[in-house]
Amino acid sequence: xxxxxxxxxxxxxxxxxxxELGKGLADKGHQIHFITYNQPQRLDFLNENVFFHExxxxxxxxxxxxPYETALASKMVDVVKHEQLDLLHVHYAIPHASAAYMARQxxxxxxxxxxxxxxxxxxxxxxxxxxxxxxPVVTFSINQSDGVTAVSANLAAETRDTFHISRHIEVIPNxxxxxxxxxxxxxxxxLAICPAGEKLLVHTSNFxxxxxxxxxxxxxxxxxxxxxxxxxxxxxxxxxxxxxILSRELHLEQDVRFLGKLDxxxxxxxxxxxxxxxxxxxxxxxxxxxxxxxEVPVISSNTGGLPELVIQGKNGFMSDVGDVNDMAKNALxxxxxxxxxxxxxxxxxxxxxxxxxxxxxxxxxxYEHICFKS
Numbered sequence: 001x002x003x004x005x006x007x008x009x010x011x012x013x014x015x016x017x018x019x020e021l022g023k024g025l026a027d028k029g030h031q032i033h034f035i036t037y038n039q040p041q042r043l044d045f046l047n048e049n050v051f052f053h054e055x056x057x058x059x060x061x062x063x064x065x066x067p068y069e070t071a072l073a074s075k076m077v078d079v080v081k082h083e084q085l086d087l088l089h090v091h092y093a094i095p096h097a098s099a100a101y102m103a104r105q106x107x108x109x110x111x112x113x114x115x116x117x118x119x120x121x122x123x124x125x126x127x128x129x130x131x132x133x134x135x136p137v138v139t140f141s142i143n144q145s146d147g148v149t150a151v152s153a154n155l156a157a158e159t160r161d162t163f164h165i166s167r168h169i170e171v172i173p174n175x176x177x178x179x180x181x182x183x184x185x186x187x188x189x190x191l192a193i194c195p196a197g198e199k200l201l202v203h204t205s206n207f208x209x210x211x212x213x214x215x216x217x218x219x220x221x222x223x224x225x226x227x228x229x230x231x232x233x234x235x236x237x238x239x240x241x242x243x244x245i246l247s248r249e250l251h252l253e254q255d256v257r258f259l260g261k262l263d264x265x266x267x268x269x270x271x272x273x274x275x276x277x278x279x280x281x282x283x284x285x286x287x288x289x290x291x292x293x294x295e296v297p298v299i300s301s302n303t304g305g306l307p308e309l310v311i312q313g314k315n316g317f318m319s320d321v322g323d324v325n326d327m328a329k330n331a332l333x334x335x336x337x338x339x340x341x342x343x344x345x346x347x348x349x350x351x352x353x354x355x356x357x358x359x360x361x362x363x364x365x366x367y368e369h370i371c372f373k374s
Contacts, residue, residue: 001367002031004079006072006100007091009040013286014121017151017174018091019043024177024360026050033083035075037068053079069095069102076103080114087367089117093124094134097141115374117366118145120169122283122304125159139163147370149363151284152305170366173308174284175359176351181293183270190271193257198228199335202272202296204265204287205279207237212301214239214246215278215324219299221250222328227335231256232272234265269294273340274331277301280321285309288316293351297343299331315346 003025007018019040022032026049034040037055057071076088076099088103090096097118107114118141125138142148142165149170150156156169194200201220205211213233220231233243233256240258247256262268269275275291277300282288284305288298292309298316300306310316317330334343 001087001371002033002083002085003367004033004035004076004083004085004088005091006035006076006088006096007040009034009036009038009043013174013284014092014119014124015040016042016286017121018089018119020175020177020356021360021363022050023047024356025363028360028364031083033079033085035072035079037072051083069099072096073099073102073106076100077106080107081110081112085114087115087117087371089119089367091119092121093118093138093142095137097145098137101141101144113374115146115370116144117147117149117370118142119172120148120150120155120159120283122151122155122281125155125162125283135163139165143167146374147366149366152308154305154308155283172359172362172366173354174286174289175354175356176289176293177356178293178352181266181269181290181351183295184267186267186271189268193232193271194230196228198230198255199274200230200232200272201274201276201331202232202234202269202291203276204234204269204290205237205277207235207239207243209239210280211239212278212280212321213243215322215327216276217243217246217250217252217256219276219278219324219327219331220256221252222324223331224252224255226328226332229255229335232259232268233257234259234262234268236260266290266294269296272296274299274334275316276327276331277306278319278321278324278327279303279306282306289351289354292347295344295348297334297340297347299327299334309350311346311350315343315350 005022008015019042026032026047031049033051035053055072055075057066090100100116149172151174153171203216269291275296275298277288282304300318301321302318319326
């Protein structure tokens with residue numbers, strides 16, 4: 001099958017999932033055409049079945065903002081026609097779903113039929129999509145897609161409730177490549193961070209308010225009163241400077257390291273004891289799944305799609321949003337020497353349920369269903 005994948009080419013969850021999906025499908029013999037404005041960050045290998053089509057647009061003085069959606073729709077038309085695609089799979093509703101609808105209408109006027117599948121990832125529904133300036137277009141483009149998937153049952157339900165959508169939304173969860181995300185022998189790095197055998201906690205995110213990194217620091221401050229521990233904060237974003245100041249105010253600067261963005265995050269995760277995700281909202285929790293695959297249990301909030309990933313008391317614990325006292329108590333329980341090995345083993349077993357080789361067939365079956373129906 002010849003499939004066009006449209007996504008954001010960034011480190012964000014939707015771009016990562018779309019890129020890894022395309023790579024996995026290419027390995028299975030499908031011809032994959034990425035259509036985006038830059039080469040996706042994780043498109044870091046050569047494969048005869050993978051192609052990249054750059055969306056280019058000129059900066060004219062007339063436009064205050066470049067007309068990306070129009071350029072994207074035009075590029076979709078071009079690629080569908082000249083590469084004879086069987087399907088367009090767009091990730092993140094804004095603006096990819098509406099651009100795909102425009103492209104489909106143009107192609108239809110030329111007698112070319114192309115089915116469209118839209119995958120919803122989270123903030124395109126829970127945050128950006130709720131903006132009154134976007135809501136009518138998001139609702140229309142979802143309803144006009146030939147197939148719609150969501151990365152969690154919670155996100156599917158919220159989409160139906162928020163956008164008055166009665167159509168079927170197929171739930172296909174995010175996945176993990178266990179050949180990459182696995183425990184690595186990097187004990188020399190752990191020894192450099194924790195020379196006295198301290199427990200090592202980690203948080204990775206884009207440092208936005210919704211991630212509640214302040215709760216990570218508050219929880220860690222409580223934990224550190226009870227046991228020796230270190231905390232690694234991976235990522236960058238608008239909240240980073242505030243969090244650096246907060247860590248000093250809490251007198252944590254000797255035990256907290258801000259590492260910025262890392263490419264090989266799996267190597268770091270594999271030497272950690274506990275992953276912390278206290279987010280206000282998570283449509284799925286891909287970063288938590290990556291940690292589990294590296295045998296790291298999870299402390300998280302109980303919001304969004306996280307209850308579909310974290311099994312309470314087995315591979316981690318969930319608490320109400322903002323309840324740092326409960327998070328600290330649960331973290332201490334997991335980190336006990338008699339408990340930690342079982343939680344680590346359970347984290348890996350849970351991650352195996354989301355192995356990419358289990359999830360790819362779900363997408364392939366959905367592709368076939370939509371193409372047959374269309």
